[in-house]
Amino acid sequence: MAQDPIHIVGGGLAGSEAAWQLATSGVPVVLHEMRGTRGTDAHKTDALAELVCSNSFRSDDAETNAVGVLHAEMRLAGSLIMRCADAHQVPAGGALAVDRDGFAEAVTAALEAHPLVSIAREEVATLPPAEWGQTIVATGPLTAETLAEAIRAETGAEALAFFDAIAPIVHFDTIDMGKAWFQSRYDKVGPGGTGKDYVNCPMDREQYEAFVAALVAGDKTEFREWEGTPYFDGCLPIEVMAERGPETLRHGPMKPMGLTNAHNPTVKAYAVVQLRQDNALGTLYNMVGFQTKLKYAEQVRVFRTIPGLENAEFARLGGLHRNTYLNSPTLLDGTLRLKSRPSLRFAGQITGCEGYVESASVGLMAGRFAAAEALGNAAIPPPATTAMGALLAHITGGHLATEEEGGKRSFQPMNVNFGLFPPVEVPREEGKRLRGKEKTMAKKRAMSRRALADFSAWLAGERAPLPIAAE
Numbered sequence: 001m002a003q004d005p006i007h008i009v010g011g012g013l014a015g016s017e018a019a020w021q022l023a024t025s026g027v028p029v030v031l032h033e034m035r036g037t038r039g040t041d042a043h044k045t046d047a048l049a050e051l052v053c054s055n056s057f058r059s060d061d062a063e064t065n066a067v068g069v070l071h072a073e074m075r076l077a078g079s080l081i082m083r084c085a086d087a088h089q090v091p092a093g094g095a096l097a098v099d100r101d102g103f104a105e106a107v108t109a110a111l112e113a114h115p116l117v118s119i120a121r122e123e124v125a126t127l128p129p130a131e132w133g134q135t136i137v138a139t140g141p142l143t144a145e146t147l148a149e150a151i152r153a154e155t156g157a158e159a160l161a162f163f164d165a166i167a168p169i170v171h172f173d174t175i176d177m178g179k180a181w182f183q184s185r186y187d188k189v190g191p192g193g194t195g196k197d198y199v200n201c202p203m204d205r206e207q208y209e210a211f212v213a214a215l216v217a218g219d220k221t222e223f224r225e226w227e228g229t230p231y232f233d234g235c236l237p238i239e240v241m242a243e244r245g246p247e248t249l250r251h252g253p254m255k256p257m258g259l260t261n262a263h264n265p266t267v268k269a270y271a272v273v274q275l276r277q278d279n280a281l282g283t284l285y286n287m288v289g290f291q292t293k294l295k296y297a298e299q300v301r302v303f304r305t306i307p308g309l310e311n312a313e314f315a316r317l318g319g320l321h322r323n324t325y326l327n328s329p330t331l332l333d334g335t336l337r338l339k340s341r342p343s344l345r346f347a348g349q350i351t352g353c354e355g356y357v358e359s360a361s362v363g364l365m366a367g368r369f370a371a372a373e374a375l376g377n378a379a380i381p382p383p384a385t386t387a388m389g390a391l392l393a394h395i396t397g398g399h400l401a402t403e404e405e406g407g408k409r410s411f412q413p414m415n416v417n418f419g420l421f422p423p424v425e426v427p428r429e430e431g432k433r434l435r436g437k438e439k440t441m442a443k444k445r446a447m448s449r450r451a452l453a454d455f456s457a458w459l460a461g462e463r464a465p466l467p468i469a470a471e
């Protein structure tokens with residue numbers, strides 16, 4: 001019997017990879033891409049999988065870098081995006097950078113040539129109709145307005161954001177807890193808390209004034225003209241607050257009230273930077289209220305002047321961008337289906353991952369999950385010990401949701417990083433001899449080895465038949 005096609009809306013990094021994974025599994029695909037009939041504010045061509053900005057897929061180091069591990073897993077899974085990136089690589093040291101035109105043309109040509117792929121150059125302006133059956137929506141950070149509004153109507157107004165407001169995230173084990181301490185403001189326990197839910201970094205007056213001056217002077221990224229300036233009170237970049245006056249931050253996110261320095265209880269801090277647990281594993285903490293347009297290098301330099309964060313390693317740096325994305329931890333199930341309408345699966349940056357490689361990898365998973373279902377197999381997510389599984393687990397539930405002041409949601413886009421992986425034991429022989437940075441590198445190597453072994457095992461077992469239901 002002929003297989004019904006799976007429809008995919010959006011032929012970017014995620015949609016193209018999802019289409020390839022379906023087609024190479026033997027499932028026909030109709031890929032709907034609006035470029036060719038209308039554009040977006042950032043894309044310049046009609047090619048599938050166009051890279052809208054940098055031409056880098058970041059580090060290709062699969063031993064000590066989480067995005068390098070993601071590359072390696074994608075290659076193991078037969079990724080079209082990685083195959084074309086490797087074929088169109090340009091010299092870039094340890095990074096995988098590509099000739100953008102050659103890369104996008106190769107992805108387009110491979111999909112156009114595949115007998116199971118049809119490409120429809122058209123905008124999908126409503127939620128996919130029921131007769132399409134299983135559909136993957138991969139319309140990206142610049143999803144066309146009418147479809148975005150239709151998704152918003154389905155998910156609820158608060159569930160689809162049009163801008164992100166990203167505060168930096170720090171690896172907990174790089175915070176100096178000899179200077180910082182755990183405490184919630186006024187020791188409030190609240191629902192689900194302990195009274196010690198925040199990491200607090202104290203500043204004296206001199207440190208605070210130097211910090212405010214550094215924020216004001218720091219080099220910033222400008223908004224693109226078409227992005228507008230999405231500032232609203234309650235979500236101002238930290239440097240814009242600093243520009244409003246030297247006392248603003250001390251009365252805002254850096255207020256010292258209700259906090260007592262556990263290391264020095266008799267001296268009141270002049271200002272306090274608070275970090276809140278970001279993932280269920282407790283390995284990542286976000287800097288509360290520190291969304292910023294400071295350039296990345298500047299963020300690292302200025303934020304490392306905060307007492308306790310001198311040696312901080314950042315899992316994610318801050319930013320504010322035009323970005324359409326779902327509150328996925330509450331909306332999506334473990335295989336990226338919309339809980340309220342399981343025939344719709346989401347993929348790519350609209351799910352709240354961040355970056356070309358991450359978007360393509362979520363497309364890869366969505367394509368494989370949809371193929372498994374279409375072929376009557378179980379859709380099994382990769383284990384959380386793999387780079388793909390760790391990213392998926394974060395998007396679909398690992399992020400620790402908190403209600404911000406004013407009822408704002410806390411989920412913000414995430415790139416892949418080792419903080420998302422469950423902790424690993426460094427083999428005794430290796431770990432015993434190592435200290436400091438060397439030990440951290442050994443941990444990264446152990447996580448990478450485990451990820452690649454577990455990913456290969458997942459691929460091997462993925463096509464296992466559905467378990468027979470018990471009588």
Ligand SMILES: Cc1cc2nc3c(=O)[nH]c(=O)nc-3n(C[C@H](O)[C@H](O)[C@H](O)COP(=O)(O)OP(=O)(O)OC[C@H]3O[C@@H](n4cnc5c(N)ncnc54)[C@H](O)[C@@H]3O)c2cc1C
Nearest residue numbers: 010012013014034053054124139140144348349355356359
């Ligand atoms: C301006 C900008 C710069 C970025 N720079 C970088 C960077 O340098 N490095 C990095 O790693 N990441 C970057 N990103 C983030 C992100 O990783 C990329 O946007 C990535 O392309 C996301 O992949 P995607 O497949 O989810 O979306 P996209 O690649 O954007 O693909 C979505 C596709 O859906 C199509 N589409 C949208 N709506 C509809 C509709 N209603 N009907 C039919 N088709 C539709 C679009 O035309 C597009 O082709 C950037 C994002 C933006 C917006």
